[in-house]
Amino acid sequence: MPVTDIATDTENLTMTVTAEFDAPIERLWEVYSDPRQLERFWGPPSWPATFRSWHHSVGGRAHYSMTGPRGEKSHGYWEFLSIEQPYRFSVLDGFTDEHGEPSSTLPSMRMDFVFESSGEGTRMVNTTVFDSLVALEQVIAMGVIEGTRQAMSQIDAVLRDLREYAQGKGTRVELLDDTHVRITRLVEGPRELVWRAHTEPDLIRQWMLGPDGWEMTECEVGLAAGDRYRTSWAPVGDTEGEPFGFEGETLLVDAPRRAVQLERMQGTDGPDVLNDLNLYEEDGATLVTVLMEFPDRETRDAILGTGMADGMEASYQRLESAVLAGQPS
Structure with a gap:
């Protein structure tokens, strides 16, 4: 810093x-x-x-x-x-x-x-x-x-060229303080396409899956402030794990730059986590930044301890190889 x-x-x-x-x-x-x-x-x-x-x-x-x-x-x-x-x-x-x-x-x-x-x-x-x-x-x-x-x-x-700053470094997690975490990932693709991949259900289902062996069973997006959204996943075949999902409310949309959502695990009373997505493009590459705001340090550590960052990296790799590569620019 x-x-x-x-x-x-x-x-x-x-x-x-x-x-x-x-x-x-x-x-x-x-x-x-x-x-x-x-x-x-x-x-x-x-x-x-x-x-x-x-x-x-x-x-x-x-x-x-x-x-x-x-x-x-x-x-x-x-x-x-x-x-x-x-x-x-x-x-x-x-x-x-x-x-x-x-x-x-x-x-x-x-x-x-x-x-x-x-x-x-x-x-x-x-x-x-x-x-x-x-x-x-x-x-x-x-x-x-x-x-x-x-x-x-x-x-x-x-201060640095975007690719010099982030290319090849995968999904990076920064602890800003007890309740704020910043996650960054450089994606090879223009911002407009990366935005579509985050907001169009047919595209979301192709990449936002975490590690191999999971499928998305629900994908209801919220495209305007006040909209509700809901996403669910389940293991496929011999993959171990229990189905799970998130639901919440869209708080802000500034397409194709920023979207903020408040989410919680389905079937629970919380805690709520705020996810603030920002997209910045430079020379055909897009820096995806997600600022997460947790209610306390314990919730932060528990969620990060689930292997969330590894699942996000697998999803981003799939986004580049299976989604953006096949979309018209």
């Missing part, structure tokens, strides 16, 4: 984030000055950002929105105060309403970004200056420290 330190200073009303990157200073500057790259890591994993406007000049403004897993919206802006490419820039960062008007109840703050070459990489020091102790404490209470750590944990995938 790039972040090496986050320090708050209640006397000087600052929060300072220090991070180290395995990339030259010019590359780091690129990701902070290109809204399409910036939005891939500016929001925490469960609150991805979308920049709706971008005027990268002193006095210019950028407006962005972050969308939560249940469709919640948070809006903000940057006003560029200074730009010294590729070494530093400063912005006034604040909250807005849905129309872009600055909030009268939430604080604004100055953020200074400084980039320094460090060996073969780059060190970033981001200092946020608040107007008052109340504003500093208000932002901390909103979860900015943990949110910053989680947001910055996504930047390595942005």
